[in-house]
Amino acid sequence: MSLKSLNIPVINFVGNRKYALIFSTILLAVSIASIGFQGLKFGIDFTGGTLIELGYEKTADLEDIRSKLTSANYSGANVQYFGSDTEVLIQLEPQATTSAQLSSSIIRMLGDGIDVRRVEFVGPKVGEELTNDGGLAMLYALIGILIYVAFRFEYRFALGSIAALVHDVIITIGIFSLLQIEFDLTVLAAILAVIGYSLNDTIVVFDRIRENFLSTRHIEPGPIVNDALNQTLSRTLMTSLTTLIVLLALFYLGGEVIHSFAGALIIGVVIGTYSSIYVASSMILALGISKEDILPSEKEKKEIDARP
């Protein structure tokens, strides 16, 4: 039974995959170039330093704050409005003698009657550790997923899903680098969540590809993969939409603190949806998936036969 006779719209995803390849390659190239040349605008979680968020009763005078900081010899202070013009964010890069006392003396210097909304101080050593741990966490997540997918499916599927994940992570980070949005600990958490989400999508497609391989007599992998993509398309879009809806609510209503976290998730969900349709399945086709690879008993037989 073909999909057309079942009245399901058929999009030729597999046939279009070379355009997707070009698109992805461009995105990846731009992302990597931006990360390489421009780098990321790391937040104080990773660089170390001091951050002070202050609430004023009336519109705050940024120039006044800047000149006070300069005259008190604090170098590299970044002063800006945060959310509204009664809220001010002061960020200081690590000073020669950065310590937790720094924020207290700045607050004392700026005067009384200011609402201290947030103070963050991260020592240089802690920042370094968080950067290392963050990289490791990303690696562990990828390895854990690789093992699970290889165990549940087949190594080509595992490589396909990892390719999609690496694609998503690089492009999401790339966009953060390109737009120079601050990359802090919550963004890292968002990217780990994106890994989970994108994989979720990919697995659903893979599951369907496996099922189709087992239930039809077609041998050609291309049409089988294409059918699977079409069958899961409305689910893929529905879930992405509901997720995007809540993320947009979080982005616009959740407040400044959660802003870049929600932003990273939105970018990640869009890219992840795209990659589970185009990247993961193209990858397994490129790796030469075939019906025999899916049938466990036959595959094992083949392996035994292949032994000398």
Next chain:
Amino acid sequence: MNHYAPWKNTLVVFFLFITSLYALPNIYGSDLAIQITGTGDYVVEENDLEGINNSLVENAIDFKSVELINSNILIRFNDSKSQLSSKALLKDTLSRNYVVALNLAPSVPQWLSGLGGKAMSLGLDLRGGVHFLLEVDMEAVVSTSIDRYYNELRTLLRKDKLYKKIRKEDNLLVASFKTEEQKNEAKKLIKNDLFDLRIVEGSESELEVSLEMSSNAQKAAKSSALNQNITTLRNRVNELGVAEPIIQQQGSERIVVQLPGVQDTARAKEILGAVATVEFRLVDEKNDVQTAIQSGKIPSGSKLYKFKDGRPLLLKTTVISTGENIVDASSSVDKDNNPMVSITLDNAGGRTMLETTKEFLGYRMAVVFIENQVETIIENGKTVKKRSKTQDIINAATIQGTFSNRFQITGLDSSREARNLALLLRAGSLSAPIEIIEERTIGPSLGADNIQKGLISVLVGFALVLVFMGWRYRVFGLVANVALTLNLITIVSILSMLQATLTLPGIAGIVLTVGMAVDANVLIFERIKEELRSTKNIQKAISAGYEKALLTIADANITTLIASLVLFSFGTGAIKGFAVTLSIGIITSMFTAIIVSRAMINLIYGGKKIEELSI
């Protein structure tokens, strides 16, 4: 077909009843409160409750209730004005056996809390407060231990006049001898009596041997320093008056301190990190300080000290008494309105003080303030620890008469300084310098903002998803919406039961779960739609849709769980919160989206003859 056995339906209903019951405490909000606990060994009891009740009534303070729960006295208020004024009142009237702290107390009704119902505990980013990560300077710990072993080694070897010279090199003790026999004799003694020291391999020459602390001894010294510091920090936090503080070890050399609701963070920082103590020494009255400075020769038995303003003074090297002998200290003002600290010494300290003041009547005695500081600085791109020690004379006064364990220190700059000094002396000194290496403070206004914004985004996101699902899947969409609502309730209920801490990223995790939890239902419904295209048997299509989607749902969710477990194991506090709610949400969504929605679909469509599905 499509019929759940009665026991299965009962189980689902029972489960939902329990989760709803335990999610209930969260809708009651909380009261402004004051929490009173005993410090150290002191436990508050029924008597205290009566006394506090009476003094509140006498002072006409408006309060809601006062009760004793688990050796805590909890007073609830209607407004923050009476909360603050009664804190001031109770702090003055109660002795130092009590910690008086501002708090928020959930106002869960009796019957519900009787069943063990508790509201979710809110993280610092929602209720406001300070999070500190402190690092103990372990190099200093080893170095102090080596100093101690240096003395012990000299005492040990001195008996038989075995050594020629012992010197300290970094963290090594190098002993040199006159003859090889003496060296061997000494090695034997060390092996028997000072087994914490061991000979550095390959360091031994004919007449010399280097010793270091064994790794076990180092480990023991470090862990005891860490534990002592935790105890001291706990005392200091008690002095600050904080409800439900968290002070715990993290790793082998770090301590996490979380102080919910603390407003004066500058003071908290000063107090927690201070490694300050005092020493009492006699002034060297025989030698002139100016001659000593000019000639560059400090007379033996004396040491050069300076006042805060830079004036020099010679003090005797022998210490009369130190901060360790102080059992109590309190700040006040003297008759001329100058700040002072009243000191009470323990018996040993009092005895020496009495002997000294008797013998040296008319001499001057100096109070030396000692502060150790450690800072991590960046030098040529590398992080280095910078240690500094300040020793200032805060006053030197003539001994007018004999005294023993009670006396006053004056000469302090401000009453703030007097208060801090008194507190530090009371709480005991830290056994090793510590440094604040991370601080995260959330002010109460931002905390309240975060709660409000978090709540709004959950509600708006949730409402939008409900509308969207209802529009797309009709009756099935409504079923999915009920399942989603129940999922939200279940998440809240499990968070409350586990008493996991809810943070802002945790709320984000809930929001994300709301979006993702419908996924299972979307998968099922799309599958049913597909089945409907190839079969006329509606009941069979429903059942096949559920069955075929099941494995996919499990696979997809397990991989997401793996990612959130990694998040949990790596993350710091706030991120952990996100991982916790995301994991709980994924697991509960499997239950509500598969089993609960199936139960409802069965009730609606099961066993009936149906022409068309509203999907």
